[in-house]
């Protein structure tokens with residue numbers, strides 16, 4: 022064999038070997054993608070940091086999830102500012118491949134003006150989200166963004182169509198994680214009644230049954246919880262839809278958790294961009310700092326942290342009296358003769374295990390883009 026021929030053989034063999042290794046890598050990535058649990062995060066994504074963004078981060082930081090997108094809804098803050106905070110956090114952690122999809126700017130029926138009249142009659146509501154007088158500003162005005170303005174842009178699609186499109190693309194595979202008012206989900210159901218049955222499950226933070234707490238937000242109104250209350254008609258549509266499974270993280274279990282300075286310090290000690298972001302922008306607000314949406318996220322990632330849960334049937338009070346927007350629940354034996362769905366309601370948890378996972382996830386390296394299937 023001449024030297025030139027020998028070189029050619031070597032070159033061909035090397036090319037074949039490289040191709041094999043690449044194919045192996047791709048197959049491994051594909052297998053990893055198939056193992057990842059597909060989830061869409063629907064969130065009233067106020068920021069920076071805080072429960073809404075921290076829950077988003079926890080779900081992205083897990084190596085076992087494939088976050089197909091983040092659909093955004095007005096709730097804790099207005100849609101426009103929430104989209105901006107979400108785009109920015111994804112930019113900071115290097116995951117701009119995850120689409121941020123704007124959804125509803127207003128609840129289906131409830132208005133700020135009607136709510137003000139309602140409060141004159143029935144008393145003031147502790148948390149009104151974007152409508153809270155002390156933080157109120159017009160819907161499309163951006164508030165201060167200490168973390169900086171985002172360079173990436175939001176998706177050119179609305180949340181409801183995105184949600185419907187994804188469950189058709191991956192039938193029975195997509196978990197819908199709901200951390201805010203249910204407006205986007207109700208709109209998706211109205212567009213396509215198959216949406217709930219094509220999803221894998223609905224997991225949500227919301228509802229309040231009988232929380233054991235001295236917190237003045239719940240002491241006299243134990244059945245009022247912001248996410249369901251802010252858009253009661255949407256919650257009513259969503260809760261009676263035919264999901265294969267519904268899991269609820271209510272106020273009852275949220276009040277057993279606390280964000281503390283000690284917990285923030287533990288996260289801050291991490292070097293990941295997610296940990297640095299939380300270290301910089303997370304702060305305690307008043308005496309009660311529950312890990313509302315974070316618990317719903319981590320309980321989905323690691324169900325073993327939940328030590329007590331019960332099945333209840335659930336709906337929302339749509340009468341325009343004092344209980345408008347309050348949580349309604351029943352047992353199987355006393356439920357009404359109408360479409361109500363069984364819901365797994367979480368009541369107790371292993372708090373130490375939860376805090377440990379919270380810190381571990383937020384301080385871990387962010388799983389890289391490119392190894393995750395893009396929608």
Ligand SMILES: [Ca+2]
Pocket residue numbers: 064065066072073097200201314
């Ligand atoms: Ca939320």
